[in-house]
Each structure stands twice: as structure tokens, then as C-alpha cells.
Amino acid sequence: MSFTQDQVQKFRADFPILSREVRGKPLIYLDNAATTQKPLAVIDSQARVYKELNANVHRGVHFLSQESTDAYEKSRRKIARHLGVADEAEIIFTRGTTEAINLVSRTWGLANVQAGDRVVVSRMEHHSNFVPWQALAREKGAEFVIWEIEPDFTLSLERLEDILKKGRVKLLAFTGMSNVLGTINPVPEISALAKKHGAQVLVDAAQAMAHLPISLKDWPNVDFVAFSAHKMCGPTGIGVLWAKRKTLEAMPPYQFGGDMILQVGDEVTTWNELPWKFEAGTPNYGDSIAFGTALDYLAEVGMERIHAYETELVHLARQKLLEIDQVKILAPESLALHSGAVSFTTGLVHPHDLATFLDAEGIAIRAGHHCAQPLMRKLNVIATNRASFAFYNTRAEVERFAEVVRAAMEYFG
């Protein structure tokens, strides 16, 4: 089940920024793949930390320190529950998806990937799930392999199997959902295939977590999952790495310093238990706590319905854009495989000119390579336009957006 427009209006009232005017026009915010807006509950939750319970976590016996530590650890439990994870020590707070992936690359990767091994990423990766693996492979003398996309903007299991059959694949890193194409990748099938061939699997869930109902119970063959709070109505500067306890215990620490130690000797230091072994220094408890509030909010709205409604918006955007001559949509045909974002080219107007034209009407969309230059090269474009949606966008906003794209085509044509 999806949402009625009345329900969407109620959600909108929770997001103060959505009532802003931009360039004298009501804001139409269609850059949700870059970051989502924040509901008042999240903004208040963060403010409450600093107004009422601010004290460094894990450090003091005093009341406030205990209160902030409790709130910080409670947020970790909420995240575990949201993911369907029983052991909350498997939730490592990071600065975001990028840091979570770098953590894996710099700890597990350095320890496990050897010369002659192969590291595979898909062609549709964000730079943050491409460059760390490329750099690691170069450093270790491993082979960096790109799993190419198909002409229909999907990934093929047959093509992956051909790569895996050649052997020595240590890691497959791929996105659950493309930030450019909106393609939804079948994580259970892909990860099962990789596991059959002995590879470890990392899923970049930055977009998938924001748009799809996900339980990690459905991803039994995935070893690492990374995502960011700011794409899920939460604050910036906080995200999560999830991995199984056994895997995390075998991994060397990422950064060294306070909180991640057990005993510091003059010669040798021992490491703290999970999850703190990977959380050196004062953690970002203010944002971690507010992230817990964001997950409460999303749970109330309902991830199943968010996915259903956003897919309707994507469908509407596709329909309206395709009514405009020369517009080409870069997405899988099937809506079962496409949600969240619509990338398109017009063949006439440069993407930056189009985004500027829309901006003059208060409409925020993205133009550029979307941190996916390897994908742009394959698609043979230097940039695309991308409109990306959240459950607080209305059908009227999507219609207005398409209308202004049409006006831009007429203007530039």
C-alpha cells in the first residue's frame, strides 16, 4: 500500500524546510539521493542532546555521562532492530557509507587481499565503493575487475559467474541500489552466487536503506553492509558498518586511540570489545542519537509504503518525461527493478543548464556525474540530470518538474 496525497501533506508538515521559498518560488526538493531533508523530531532530538544530556560517552561515572552513554547505546540497539540484527555489537558507527567502506578496505582488505587475488566491483558503483577497492588492489598487486552493466541498466548474474569462475575473487563489492540509475540489484541472488565461489561480499546500501524495506535476515550471504544516516532523514556525519561478529573480531582495528583499547602497555596494547574496538576517539553521539530518532520516524511512516509510494512517483516522472521529445531515461524498463531516482538526458540542453533553469523555478535536481564517473564513461555521457524522490514529495511536484523540463526544452530549442 502506498500513501494518499493527504497523508503526504501530513508528512510534509513534519519537515520545516519544505515550506521554504527558493528564488521566490515554493521549494520542490528532488535531490533526495544526495541527502534527504530532516523532520522536526530529528532536529529536536539532536538539539536535546546538547541542551539536556551532553557529556562524553563511556568516560564518566557521573549522571550526564551515563545518560548520554545510555542514549548512544540505545540508538545502536534501534539500528540493530531496524536491520533485523540480533547482536547490536555488530553495528559500528562511522561517519557514513564512505568511511564504512574505507574501514573494511583498510582493515579486512589490507589483511586479506594478496597479490594475485581479484577484487570485483560493479560498473554502477558510487566512487566511494569503487576507489577504495581500486586503491587497495593497486597497493596489493591484486587484480581490480569491473563487473560491466547490461544495455538495460541492470547487472547480469551470468556475467558475474563468468568473472567468479576464473577464481581467486576475494571480494565482490556492489551497490544494493544505484544512486544514478535507480536500479535495484537482487542482493540475495548476487551474494549467494559470490559465496558459492568463495568471495566475501560487501553491499553499499546507501540508497537501498533509504528506499527499500530491508532486513539483513534476507541477506545471509552478505558479509559487510554500509550506509549513511543523512539519506534516511537522519543527520549528516553519521553512518553504519555492519558485519558479523566473527568477521569483525578477526579484523584489525581501523584507527587507534581512546575508547578502542582495553589495556595500554608500554610495549603492547590490547583492543576493546566490539563494537568499540572500531570506534576510536569521542564518537559522534549527538548525531548517532538523532539517527535513532530518524529510524523511529521512518518505522512509523513504514518502509514498505515508502517504497511503494516512491515507485509511483518514479513511474509518474518517467511517464511525464517520456512525453517530451528527445528525453532519454537511463533506467531499467521494469518498475520492479527501478525506484528512487530518475536519470535522464535531453539530447538538447546541457544537464547543468537544465538544472539551472529548474533552479530558477525553485526546483532542486542534480546535474553531473553523480560520483559515478566509471558509469558515465560506459554510458558515453559526461553528465546526466537526476531527479530523486522521497515519500514527502507530491505528485503535483513531479508534474511541475516535468512541465518545467518541457519549458526548458522549448526555451533552449
Ligand SMILES: Cc1ncc(COP(=O)(O)O)c(C=O)c1O
Ligand atoms: C550509492 C551510494 N554510495 C555511497 C555514497 C556515499 O555516501 P556518503 O557520502 O554519505 O558517505 C552515496 C552518496 O551519494 C551513494 O548514493
